[in-house]
Amino acid sequence: MGFIEHIVFGFSIALTPMNLLYAFVGTLLGTIIGVLPGLGPVATISILLPITFSLGPQQAIIMLAGIYYGAQYGGSTTAILVNLPGESSAVVTCIDGYQMARQGRAGLALATAALASFFAGTVATIVIATAAPQLAEVALQFGPADYFSLMVFGLVGAVILARGSVVKAIGMILIGILIGTIGIDVNSSIPRFTFGIMSFGDGIEFAVIAMGLFGIGETIANLGLGEEGRTYVRTYSGLWPKLQDLRAILPPAIRGTVLGAALGILPGGGPVLSAFSAYALEKKVAKDPSRFGRGAIEGVAGPEAANNAAAQTSFIPMLTLGLPSNATMALMIGALMMQGLHAGPQLMRDRPELFWGLVASMWVGNVMLVILNLPLVGIWAKCLTVPYRYLYPGILLITCVGVYSINRSALDVVLASIFGLAGYLFNRLQCEPAPLLLGVILGPMIEENLRRALLISHGNPAVFVQRPISLAFLILTVALIGVLIAPMLRSTRQRAFEEKA
Amino acid sequence: MRIRLTTDLLTGLLFLGLGGFVLVYGARYPIGSAVRMGPGYFPRLISSGLALLGLVLIIRSLLRGGETLGAIALRPLVVVLLGTFAFGLLIERAGFWLASIALVFASRLVERELRVAEVAGLALVLTALITVIFRYGLGLPMQLLPF
Numbered sequence A: 001m002g003f004i005e006h007i008v009f010g011f012s013i014a015l016t017p018m019n020l021l022y023a024f025v026g027t028l029l030g031t032i033i034g035v036l037p038g039l040g041p042v043a044t045i046s047i048l049l050p051i052t053f054s055l056g057p058q059q060a061i062i063m064l065a066g067i068y069y070g071a072q073y074g075g076s077t078t079a080i081l082v083n084l085p086g087e088s089s090a091v092v093t094c095i096d097g098y099q100m101a102r103q104g105r106a107g108l109a110l111a112t113a114a115l116a117s118f119f120a121g122t123v124a125t126i127v128i129a130t131a132a133p134q135l136a137e138v139a140l141q142f143g144p145a146d147y148f149s150l151m152v153f154g155l156v157g158a159v160i161l162a163r164g165s166v167v168k169a170i171g172m173i174l175i176g177i178l179i180g181t182i183g184i185d186v187n188s189s190i191p192r193f194t195f196g197i198m199s200f201g202d203g204i205e206f207a208v209i210a211m212g213l214f215g216i217g218e219t220i221a222n223l224g225l226g227e228e229g230r231t232y233v234r235t236y237s238g239l240w241p242k243l244q245d246l247r248a249i250l251p252p253a254i255r256g257t258v259l260g261a262a263l264g265i266l267p268g269g270g271p272v273l274s275a276f277s278a279y280a281l282e283k284k285v286a287k288d289p290s291r292f293g294r295g296a297i298e299g300v301a302g303p304e305a306a307n308n309a310a311a312q313t314s315f316i317p318m319l320t321l322g323l324p325s326n327a328t329m330a331l332m333i334g335a336l337m338m339q340g341l342h343a344g345p346q347l348m349r350d351r352p353e354l355f356w357g358l359v360a361s362m363w364v365g366n367v368m369l370v371i372l373n374l375p376l377v378g379i380w381a382k383c384l385t386v387p388y389r390y391l392y393p394g395i396l397l398i399t400c401v402g403v404y405s406i407n408r409s410a411l412d413v414v415l416a417s418i419f420g421l422a423g424y425l426f427n428r429l430q431c432e433p434a435p436l437l438l439g440v441i442l443g444p445m446i447e448e449n450l451r452r453a454l455l456i457s458h459g460n461p462a463v464f465v466q467r468p469i470s471l472a473f474l475i476l477t478v479a480l481i482g483v484l485i486a487p488m489l490r491s492t493r494q495r496a497f498e499e500k501a
Numbered sequence B: 001m002r003i004r005l006t007t008d009l010l011t012g013l014l015f016l017g018l019g020g021f022v023l024v025y026g027a028r029y030p031i032g033s034a035v036r037m038g039p040g041y042f043p044r045l046i047s048s049g050l051a052l053l054g055l056v057l058i059i060r061s062l063l064r065g066g067e068t069l070g071a072i073a074l075r076p077l078v079v080v081l082l083g084t085f086a087f088g089l090l091i092e093r094a095g096f097w098l099a100s101i102a103l104v105f106a107s108r109l110v111e112r113e114l115r116v117a118e119v120a121g122l123a124l125v126l127t128a129l130i131t132v133i134f135r136y137g138l139g140l141p142m143q144l145l146p147f
Helices: A003-014 A017-035 A041-053 A057-082 A088-139 A144-161 A166-180 A198-202 A206-225 A243-265 A271-285 A298-313 A315-321 A327-338 A345-350 A352-373 A377-383 A388-407 A410-428 A434-456 A468-500 B007-028 B041-064 B074-093 B096-110 B116-137
Strands: none
Touching (some): A003 A352, A017 A041, A017 A057, A017 A352, A017 A377, A041 A057, A041 A327, A041 A388, A057 A088, A057 A298, A057 A327, A057 A352, A057 A377, A088 A243, A088 A271, A088 A315, A088 A345, A088 A352, A144 A166, A144 A434, A144 A468, A166 A434, A206 A327, A206 A410, A206 B074, A243 A271, A243 A298, A243 A315, A298 A315, A315 A327, A315 A345, A315 A352, A345 A352, A388 A410, A388 B074, A388 B096, A388 B116, A410 B074, B074 B096, B096 B116
8 A cells, every 4th residue: 555545544544433532532631631730641641541441442542642742732821821831841832932921922822832733743643654654664574682672772762861860760760670570470480579469460550550650649749739829811812823923933833843753753752852952943043042031933833843743753663663762652552552452563564554543643633633722722721720629639539440440459549559659759759750661661571572582592692782773773772871971971071170270 | 977868869778779679589589591581580680780770879979969858748648648548448348439539538638628518519529420431431340339
């Protein structure tokens, strides 16, 4: 089949009533949780994992994807009207978006965010449709050694590009990998770290970990912060931009899209990193950089295009290689696993309808989002006036019922509470819980591929540098580490020089 | 010298403790060889790494200091966990309705003054909503009442 046939095939799946419904539910939920500060896509997708279990795999992945990129739209609404990031990738949009709103250009800022996101979403959909099948083709030839090196590369990348301490992030990955070893070892059928508890034999359910860390742990952290006073911008006229506005939006939207689409594919590169990079880029190419921070329209268009493009292209490594580039993608792999499906090139070959249906639904979802976020923006602004004390009991309740529903096990609810406690402690220790989730997903695959690679090579570790694909990933890993260490070296040297002077 | 409780120091102790525990507890699983790995090989590899990182963090924090541990919000922590534990204990013994009401009330103890009428209303609405969605919408066979 050619490109056009694939796209038509995809739309024939995405436009069935059920799939349209779940794309709508996903984008609607995504918009709402994007608007609400303190509730992000990772927590929402974690909480909804058990619900997707009762849907088909196609509906599940369409809905979850909708939540993820929908949150990128919704987050900007809060950033512009309240100067709070509704979603962490909208942090940069606060800078110029809120200034525009204070100058009475809230409507234009909202329109800029939505239209730049839509443009980026459309381009990113095409990028996925063209790049993913070819990448999957290549990935089908990967051996165990190649997969091992790929995963090491993915984890190192996730750590380096993430914010916060690198040592802590690596530690969190290792803890995740160790949690992943719980259960009966497939090769020797010896139960590992089950502590005599029968139900640990199958390992700890991924959804229970995610729901505990994010559903319960983050709620405690939010409650610890207390509610802040918010000042709203309540008037947002001029939602329909003029031609000259469109002309001002387009160039930064294009730059943001290219940057975001590229960074989204990288392991660890997601919407947040892309938005920051796009803002820096816009400031660099601007004729008058002093306008930034005072309501520059490029400062909204660039980052908003970038975060949406990155949210969508981060699906590429997940779908084609089974490699999650961030916590959300780890959750997607988890959702597919609960359906008995393993993300990766085999899935793309054997179940093409899943892939093409998802790609087409992304574009459909983006159309829905423009409609949801421009004419209906008033409804979401109202959402912001709901106090947190009405929301969090509901979040906890859905989490608990959801955890219980997976295996109808009360023990799982207790286990999720313990992970909630751990999640809050990690928050206080300034350890991001997201890498732990990547470790849980990738741990068993890393062990399996390490075992198989060394079995084939008769225990010779040189196999990892002898196979060209594996070697390439290892070189990339070293290069990434180099990128990380270089600025640290430079700053230490700088400090040394300053001390001398 | 007084040791400051930095987040780095505490994280280091946590990593070292966890890594050490897995090393000791995991000693019962055979290692095997690189060609034929036993069930103990991989966990030992990973937990050694974790313990090592813990040491790095501890030494670094003693040399360089760092941010001290922020306040622990004890009330939300205890109250929320109490609520979710209660839910876990009640769901099978007393049914979803009682478990749900218990969770909503417990979690709202975060506030110093309990607005009884408001919380009762919230509990009622949420319980009804979840019952409709999970029990009837998604067909989850869960017990609603104690009998």
